Amino acid sequence: MQHKKNIPVRTLPKEFGNGIAVAKVSPESFWEDEETMQAHRHDYHFFVLQKNGVTLTEIDFEQYLVDKPTIFYQSPNQVHKALKVENIEMFMLIISNENIHSDYLNVLQSITPLKPLAIDSKDLDIIERTYNLCIDFYKRTPDKLYFPLLKDSTNALVALLISLYLKYTKTPALLSRFERINKAFFQLLERKFHILKRPSDYAAQFNISVSYLNECVRNATGFSVSYHIQQRIVLEAKRLLYHSDMSVKEIAFQLGYEDYPYFSRLFTKTCGMSAKLFRLKNRD
Known part of the structure; x- marks a missing residue:
């Protein structure tokens, strides 16, 4: 490869x-x-x-x-x-x-x-x-x-x-308020996950409370706002670990983390293995 x-x-x-x-x-x-x-x-x-x-x-x-x-x-x-x-x-x-x-x-x-x-x-x-x-x-x-x-x-x-x-997706006109906020959250997450890292950052964009945003997202997906933020960041990290030769520190910095140990702990917690082990296992 x-x-x-x-x-x-x-x-x-x-x-x-x-x-x-x-x-x-x-x-x-x-x-x-x-x-x-x-x-x-x-x-x-x-x-x-x-x-x-x-x-x-x-x-x-x-x-x-x-x-x-x-x-x-x-x-x-x-x-x-x-x-x-x-x-x-x-x-x-x-x-x-x-x-x-x-x-x-x-x-x-x-x-x-x-x-x-x-x-x-x-x-x-x-x-x-x-x-x-x-x-x-x-x-x-x-x-x-x-x-x-x-x-x-x-x-x-x-x-x-x-x-x-x-045909196979619920149209916006039929969405509940929970579902509309959930969709808006995921649109914003895709654009801003490098920058916005906390649920409060996203709630502020919609002028709603963190608890209400969590309620909307959990109601629609079964998972919290923090969970989805972490999953999106880790997906991007996996892409870079698998498809590039950037170091883990370089990847952390590119994803907006100056605190490398924190990013490393986040990846391990979310993925179930360290970033270095993920790269090693998937390149074998």
């Missing part, structure tokens, strides 16, 4: 200066990309329709085998790599944060992380047709309104894919 000083971040190539790219990959056109087979993050949103073939993907220490029509979404922070790719026919949309409609972005953030979702033939047909239309627009670079047309069409695709996920 090859490791790097930090987790590689794949950025949009310069030729995609607009921050949007749409493509179809067929068995004939696919080539094995060494970078794809190594753990990495994206600095963009990645939407995929896998129509045919077999893929085995690892996302944040979980493996997903896909061998039927499936959609999946990878957010910018997730660490992933391809383990196996066979005879694939798939469609891909790469889109930067600023190009996604704010309403769609808010919904995405409220339901992320998302697991691969198998779809039926009816959904496959409309998704494939929408991808093909976006690809057609993507190629029409001479058009006077090229970018607005491309942006609007790809956002329609994003909305379509999100709507399929929402």
Whole structure:
């Protein structure tokens, strides 16, 4: 296994200066990309329709085998790599944060992380047709309104894919106040876990008491606010321990802990083993 000083971040190539790219990959056109087979993050949103073939993907220490029509979404922070790719026919949309409609972005953030979702033939047909239309627009670079047309069409695709996920997710309109606060907490946690470390930090953001925030989160998840803060920090630490060569002290500092012994105790308590032992066991 090859490791790097930090987790590689794949950025949009310069030729995609607009921050949007749409493509179809067929068995004939696919080539094995060494970078794809190594753990990495994206600095963009990645939407995929896998129509045919077999893929085995690892996302944040979980493996997903896909061998039927499936959609999946990878957010910018997730660490992933391809383990196996066979005879694939798939469609891909790469889109930067600023190009996604704010309403769609808010919904995405409220339901992320998302697991691969198998779809039926009816959904496959409309998704494939929408991808093909976006690809057609993507190629029409001479058009006077090229970018607005491309942006609007790809956002329609994003909305379509999100709507399929929402079939299996409770919509915000149906959420109780407890559930709405719980979702808001997790959205904030994902953005601020490097900075905000205490339940009181999060409660202050919502102008509610710590006890009420705890009640909302525990009611929805069965666990306390402190538990989820610690789990999110330790997940990021595991990513860095497994996929990079940063020292434990460097990881602690990157995650906002100047007190290295405290971070070390937190990791051991949460993970059940020390950070050094986690790295040793998972690299063997």
